[in-house]
Amino acid sequence: MYKRTVIFRDTTHTRWVVNFELRNNSLNIQRSRATLQELNNKYELSVTGEGGCSCGQCYEYIAPRTPGQKQLLDIWHKYHLNNMSAGTVKQDDYLNSQEYRNDYNKFVDLFIGYDKEHRQRFDKTNWDIFCKSLQIYPDYIEGVKTIILKYMSDNPIVYILGLTAHGLSHQIDDLYVKYLFLAIHGLYNDRGYKYGSGWLHDELPVDIEQQIDSLCDLIEQEEKSLSSELNPVFDMGNEDFVADECIIQQVMDLRQCDRSEAMRFIALGMHLKYTFGDLNDTFNIEDSDLQLYTANGTQYYLGTEDELIQIAEDTVHNDSEYEYFWREAVSAGRTQESLKEWLDSIVPMDGWCSVLNHWNGEYHEYEVGNECICVSLT
Known part of the structure; x- marks a missing residue:
């Protein structure tokens, strides 16, 4: 619509x-x-x-x-x-409050010192400590008992803390933990609506x-306004923009970089439809040997197709994960090729981008000077 x-x-x-x-x-x-x-x-x-x-x-x-x-x-x-x-305004207000975090931490502090044997016993003494410390109103007692019995196997200490001293069994964002603390405040059932029921x-x-x-x-x-402040120089997003030798030289002069970097800078600018100033503010080389660059918090492969094919080939042959994939294929009867034969076939069959781009498997080409530069996410 x-x-x-x-x-x-x-x-x-x-x-x-x-x-x-x-x-x-x-x-x-x-x-x-x-x-x-x-x-x-x-x-x-x-x-x-x-x-x-x-x-x-x-x-x-x-x-x-x-x-x-x-x-x-x-x-x-x-x-x-x-x-x-999943909750009403009252229920959500409590669950998003500091009060909820304080209540949860108070419960943890109360029982964290218990050893395994004592945690397994949620008896009358522990119940009284629990009610007094969290100041549970008498009207809410039955609701709290119901939650503990139904969702926590009648022992909130074990449910929340577990039986070991290493970490907590269920954190503050656990659904049943939310049920418990809502019930403590008489909020689990708000005007007939039970939290999480719809x-x-x-x-x-x-x-x-x-x-x-x-x-x-x-x-x-x-x-x-930001683009204007960053000294646009030229706009690589314009429909009539042409990345000719003059533009390449201009980028080399402005960024004080070599031709290879300038061409990759321009290709990414055309891809993002940026002005020079926009891209110049965030463009960085991550690894020029691997053709890896970053801009605006995102990593890209920028290079010729031959360069990226070689990087993909190296990745396939040097990453042990691909040997695992080959073994799985052999076990499933999907291939009878040797490991080398199978690895050699991946890039020609699937393309370099399927190996290098884990985001969407796509790439774009831009003509810069007399070469085509590919742009791909990593």
């Missing part, structure tokens, strides 16, 4: 591509996290991102550089999948499309 994509660089100058999509609601009924009443959500908002080495729900890796980017993260958190949650949502604003369009327009303007 509605789609919008925005591209930006965060504080670390990592390049992010964020996609917004508004689609028909896939659920017949959505209930409110706040009121538990039915919502009139005809549409559902999906937000996904891609950048650096992350994709999907990668918002926690974005370090916002501008007000627009901060707003984008707010909308992402607030409205992705209409803020679908999905609850927030109402999507009627003007969500306009909000997203305004936000993306703002971020794009912020990006243009």
